[in-house]
Amino acid sequence: MQRYSRIAIFLHWAIAALLAFQIAVGWALEDLGARGFAVFQLHKSIGISILGLTLARIVVRYWKPRPAPVEGGWQGALAKAVHAGLYLFMLGAPLTGWALVSTAKVKVPTLIFGTVPLPHLPLPMSANDPASAAHAVLAWIGIALLALHVAGALRHHFLMRDGLLWRMMPARSPLWLVALPTLIAVGFLLGRAILPASASKAMPQAMAVPSAPTAAEEEAPATVANVLGTDVPGNTENAAVPSEADNAVAAGEPVGPPSSWAVQPGGTIGFSVGNGGETISGGFSRWTAKIAMDPDHPDSADIRVEIDLASASVGDSYKDGMLAGDEFFGVAAHPKAVFTAKGAERTGANSYRASGTLTLKGVSKPQSIRFSLSGPGKTRRVSGSATIARAPFGVGNGESGAGLDPKVAVHFGFSAKAE
Template sequence: MQRYSRIAIFLHWAIAALLAFQIAVGWALEDLGARGFMLFQMHKSIGMTILALTLARVAVRYWKPRPAPVEGGWQGALAKAVHAGLYLFMLGAPLTGWALVSTAKVKVPTLIFGLIPLPHLPLPMSANDPASAAHGLLAWVGIALFVLHVAGALRHHFLIRDGLLWRMIPGRSSVLLVALPASIALAFVLGRVILPAPAPKAAAAPTAPVAVEEEAPANVVEAVDNGAAPVEAENAVAIAEPVGPPPAWAVQPGGTIGFSVGNGGETISGGFSRWTAKIVMDPDHPDSADIRVEIDLASASVGDSYKDGMLAGDEFFDVAAHPGAVFTAKGAEKTGANSYRAAGTLTLKGVSKPQSIRFTLSGTGKARKVSGSATIARAPFGLGNGESGSGLDPKVAVNFGFSAKAE
């Protein structure tokens, strides 16, 4: 029986193994957050490799003679349709992925295997949603076609026994007959094995409140309605006991610290899932305030694992070298019936700068609700000062909301 050319055989099995790996990894990328950044880069690199190999396979298809079809009728037509669909998948999945990366709100540079820069396609940002939908759909279509293709090959080999499978084996070797299909299964297993272990669940809320605003990140930032209740002036009641040490406050579960930044007419919003705060303050005597907020920068997320990986990189938070941000303030001043301003220091990426936050209190006695905001300039801290942040606004809005109880 006539075989495919050796180069066609190599391309067939190489592409099949890479596709199996992509499928195994792709299923998990959405849930990995920042931990999946390197896998995203690998996913893109392998996707572009599949695109290049598929183009080579198309060229070989017309350069080297192919074996004649062994089956006609509807079975032969189905086989041709599956082959055509597989080519569409092998070309369309990488191209839609490329379009998805090129139209993302935050442009993440792509280096193929860390070496070759991949330019972004000149597409409008409105193409992002269609590209995302097409990429996801093609993945499922590809899996279905993959299964049909394998089923067809097994049917010919074990039921019809016409030796069709030997056409894609370089030599009549039983070892290769087992090893080459096994390489596809191994590639899938490898894709699952290299996935990061599940991240431990973070506590629902930090341990003490602080805010971040025009000059420092802390737990007490303007309420951005992330679950924080609105603050009403008439509800703010000062804690009694003007004499004696100021009370310490413990942040209750459910608190939030969020951030947002403009990007070419759109807004990118996210937040931090892990942070702690220590607050000492008598609302009647705000000068007694002693605030310290610590934020785990690795917990930053904008709801997209691809962009989350970029946040953890050198151009933004540089988590590997600077895992946390700290805001501290000694003393605060009253600016309204139950509103305050605290001027302190924000330390981020090894840089310390003056930072102020504004916050309001509502509630009475030993139970209070806090909401606040801050505005942080990116440039002094080196946040997004590379190519990835070229379209971002120069200032980031920070907001927070939480409940606290006096200890």
């Protein structure tokens, strides 16, 4: 039986193994969380590789003679249709993925295998949703076509016994018959193996896009502007915050040391940034604060808030990976943002402003936050906000941040208990 050329055989099995890898990875991409950035980059690199190999396969298909069809009638027509569909899939899936990346709200630079830069396609932002839908549909169509292709090959080789598989083997040997199809299984298993162990776990709620502010939060004097960028003090699990100390403190009575406040579980800290008329929102899941304050004497406040920048998330693993990079938070060199303030001032009933210093990416700048207290007794609700200029801290300083608004809005809310 006439065989395909050796180069056609190589391209066939190489593309098959890479497709198996892509399918294994693609199923889990949306659940990877912040650690999925490197996997996304590899997924893009493999996709572009498949595109290049498919174009080479088309050239070889018309350059080198290929075996004649072994079956006519409707079965032969079906086989041709499946082949044509597979070529459309192998071209369309990488192209729609490329379009998807090129029209994303935040431009994510793509380096093929970390080396060769891939330019963005000159497409309008409005193409993003159609590209996303087409990419997803093509993936499922491709899986169905691959299943039909494999079923047809097995039918011919083992049921009809016409030796069809030998046409796609370098030699008529059982070793090739086992080794080459095994490459597909290896590709799939490698795709599963590189996924983080927690890929199937849901992202903690605190890392997801923060919920709308509560009524108490809306009372905060500062508004939450539209901006992405960085950090501001808020606390989520282990903070300390002020509550109105005893109202019984008489005027002129000596003021003792201010109370320390422990933040209760369930708090949130979120940020948002405008991006071309839309808003990107996110939050931090890990941060701590040490706060002492007598609300009747706000000048006694002593506040220190530390934010773990690696915990930042906008609910998209692709963008989350970028946040840790040098263009945004530079987590490797500067893992934390720190806000400190000595003293605060009253701005209204139960409303305050604390002016201090924010340190981010090795840069320290003056920064103020506004917050309000509500509730009776020793447990109070704290809510507040701040607006931060990201340029002085070098946040969003590259191509990826070019379309972002210049200021970052941060809002926080939590309950605090007097210690």
